[in-house]
Amino acid sequence: KGRFCCFSKDPLEDATSWSESIEKLLACKAGQQAFQEFLRSEYSEENILFWQACEDYKKIKNIPEMVSAANRIYSEFVQVEAPRQINIDCGTRANITKCISEPTLESFNKAQKQIYSLMTRDCYPRFLKSEIYQSILEKTGSS
Template sequence: MCKGLATLPATCLKSAKDIKHKISFLLQKPEPHAADQKQIKGKTANAAAAAKRVPTAAEVQKWKESFSHVMSNETGRSIFTNFLKSEFSKENIDFWVACENYKKSPPSKCATRAKQVYQQYVEADAPNEVNLDAATREETRQNVEKACPCCFGEAQKMIYTLMEKDSYRRFLNSKLIKDLCQEQKTAAEEKKNCDCAENRQAVTDGA
């Protein structure tokens, strides 16, 4: 085998490792609040796997198309969560996730869980209070007394809209996303160069 061809895989591997190292900070799994730990315990393995996986260019493109694509993708949510953390507004997505988890609570635990979510995020001066208007806050308080599956519906919708209209726009223009796009472009170029070099070497060896 040609010496040049033998060194190609190592060169490509080094480039891939460098790129993965540079964007690893984007994929750190956020720590959940204590009130949410039980609800996400069963999803820890999947979330960890998503947090370690480098998103594809197609995924990032989808995130740029709509906020719903970010929220429906576990890796996208992980990266967006870290962005919110940098803006000191991580409570918004934590509340949204808590609401999603609450909807899946068994009926026997709805009352307790509803109270926990309300005290953690909704009531005035809550540890992780989200930005709700007085009417929605009061409506949610009354709904919690009934502990129905949709008792956080309006509040969750309001926070989702807030993230979509405010944080999401800054997210798309953030250095975090720009760096990710640049690293993916570099990775694609490195792969193309490696493939071209291998093809040229294969032609040379076959001559």
């Protein structure tokens, strides 16, 4: 599961499946890159960067690495005035802030879910209509 197009010869062959669900889009490196490019054009690139950072974070196996990654994610995306501050509710932000000195692998789960649903509801439908996605489909000859 989660390896839709990464093994095909040409990752764009699978671009048509990206319109089926945001899961299929994000399961694929090429899909993530296209979506990121679209979000950059909308000045909301922090959403996918945060989501990717959380995905990587959850794979960390040792505490020191986890602590330093958690602090990096926190200072880049979560804290107020962060350079790429994400749009999460203040309760979630406060909870992360409270526990950042002793992070767990679940520390960012709630924030990640909020950003994921924001991308799903808001950014993803616009991505499917975007020139970026349409031009990828044209390249694959499947539009």
